[in-house]
Amino acid sequence: MHRHRKALLWLVACSPSLAVAAGTTLEDVVVTGAFSRQPALTSSVSVLDEARIEALNKRNLADLLKTVPGLLVEEQGGPGGLTAVSVRGGEANFTLVLLDGVPINDPTNTRGGGFDFADLNPALVQRIEVVRGPQSAVYGSDAVAGVINIITRRPLAGHTQSLYAEAGSDDFENLQLGLIGRTDAFDYALELSARDDGEPTPGSERESENLRLRVGWQPLAGHRFSASYRYLQGERSSFPEQSGGPVFARTDDLDRADYENRVTAFNWAFDVTDGWHSDLSVSRFRRDESVESPGIPPFIEVPPNGSDTDFRRDRARWVNSLRGAAWSVDIGADYRREEGDSTGFVEFFGARTPTDFSLKRATTGVFAQLSARPVPAILLQGSARHDEPEDFDSETSWRLGASYSLPLGFELSANWGEAYKLPSFFALGNALVGNPDLAPEQAEAWDAGIAFNAAGRLRLQATWFRNDFEDLVDFDDETFRNVNRQNVRTSGVELRVSWQSTPAWQLVATGTYTEIDVRGADTVLTGRPEWVGGLLSQWRIGRGWQSALDYRYTGTQWAVSRHTGEALARKLGDYHRLDWVLRWTASPHWQLQLSVDNLSDEHYETAVGFAAPDRALRIGVGFTH
DSSP states (O other): OHHHHHHHHHHHHHOTTOOSOOOOOOOSSBOSSSSSOBSOOSSEEEEEOHHHHHHHOOSSHHHHHTTSTTEEEEEOSSTTSOEEEEETTOOGGGEEEEETTEEOOOTTSTTTTOOOGGGSOGGGEEEEEEEESOOHHHHOTTOSSEEEEEEEOOOOSEEEEEEEEEEEGGGEEEEEEEEEEEOSSEEEEEEEEEEEOOOSBTTBEEEEEEEEEEEEEEEETTEEEEEEEEEEEEEEEESOTTSOHHHHOSSOOOEEEEEEEEEEEEEEEEEEETTEEEEEEEEEEEEEEEEEEOOBTTOSSBOOEEEEEEEEEEEEEEEEEEEOSSEEEEEEEEEEEEEEEEEEEEEETTEEEEOOEEEEEEEEEEEEEEEEOSSTTEEEEEEEEEEEETTSOOEEEEEEEEEEEOGGGEEEEEEEEEEEEOOOHHHHHOTTTOOTTOOOEEEEEEEEEEEEEETTTEEEEEEEEEEEEEEEEEEETTTTEEEEEEEEEEEEEEEEEEEEEETTEEEEEEEEEEEEEEETSOOOOTTOOSEEEEEEEEEEEETTEEEEEEEEEEOOEEEEEOTTSSOEEEEEOOEEEEEEEEEEEOSSSEEEEEEEETTTOOOOEEETTEEOOOOEEEEEEEEEO
8 A cells, every 4th residue: 555655646746737626616405315406405404515624624524524513423542443423312323424425334344334434535525415314215224313425526617637735743644636627518537645644643543545537428418427436445553442542451452454445336317308307327335344453352352353344235226306396206216235245253262263244135215205395485395215125124214394484584494204224234144243133223203493594694503303213233242142122212402503794704603412311221322422512713814814713522421441351431521622724825726724633732532541632733735727
């Protein structure tokens, strides 16, 4: 991997007129949580657009997602540790993650399909859409608590070549190179990046390389073809999860992993008539990962282990959208086939026990969605989906929502929905703890919101939510296998206030309260604080100068460590964190920026014995032409 990164460094050094594409703007529509683009959804939606992502210039994707209400981010020390995101207190693997609309969760991993957000480079992201609440009526299995769609850059008219290079404390390096453009009939994008997160905490490192190719063709009016390919290669190291980290771990041996992601997608969109649009897409997601862990001494609860996994998901979807003056209907079908193979081991007293599994399953689904405005002030939306998963009973999911715009700038909304999640391949097939008789996990949820807009300068939003999760997969110590047993209720409120006092200054405040009740059990869920919140200030100081100051508060949360040989739960202290970015646009082509992470040098733990990185500086230079 180092050889490839050095080659890219050489290319960048020799090509100062190239780089990641300049900023582009997507249409003001939502593409997540629906079968087709929608100007509005009744569901609770948050969007991080290109301007906000560039202004914050966060070191990783997790820090970006912390600014979104309803998301609880769990980190394991530095960049090499796993980063998980919970939506409204649900399990991390209840969050469906999309990359340009393609699902990229991997059900072969030990996290039950949970996605590691440290994999992705935020500098390659143009937009993030977050839809909270159950979305199985749209996406089928996995979209239990919500959906996060990560959208990469889209070309505008003309051709752009640009370069961005950033370096910082603890040997941080980030290089991006790209070509992007569009003509009347064609569009294209080529992006490369090489990133080394350095070692901001002992033993925690991650390096990655990205390649993205995209071409589009419009042979005639009303028809568009597109094809894309994304490749990610990475390696990481960290103290084992729940080992006590650099503070308490009994050895300095580290978890080590190498991984590759490939996402391939093809799309044909065409107009059948003036009011009938059809969209046919096929995609493949593939992940190969090799992991080896020293375990957690004295090896009783977590012995040395390792695995080599290969997962592939193929999906085909056909959506037909019919639109009238005040209504739209989407109907269609999709097919998904998943294959997962794992060769692994667990080592007990010097002897290796295999944990191999090889599973396949296919799911066929049909769906429909209605969106209507019976009067301009009311929006009604409903979705239904019927899935026939292989080796499981059929599942029918529903989602209903309504919003009402009142006089004087008030808006009311309400949503109800159901969701399910098929057991992960790891939970079903692992030769040591797997249980082929597991049932799908289920969820039912509702939310109600109120918002107030004042002359376009002040907006206040509050959303109350409640989720009931049933048949959650859990590990049973007595039978030493996975079982369905936990029922969990999460409830709370999400708050957001945005104030544009002047054209040059904006203030955004967010807060989330989450209460979690594990029904019928005296236990706590880790990594999910009751309170999180923040205050973001963006200021255009003067000609060419911009500043962003982001304050984040995270309340106390439970964490578990096994460094003593048994599971010990401990409550981590709350903390305050401040990040600052100063950007200078020196000319239409040149941009300089200074970023300071953890400006106040707050010392806190993200897990037992895992300290968060100290204050760190990053300096970036960008050129666009």
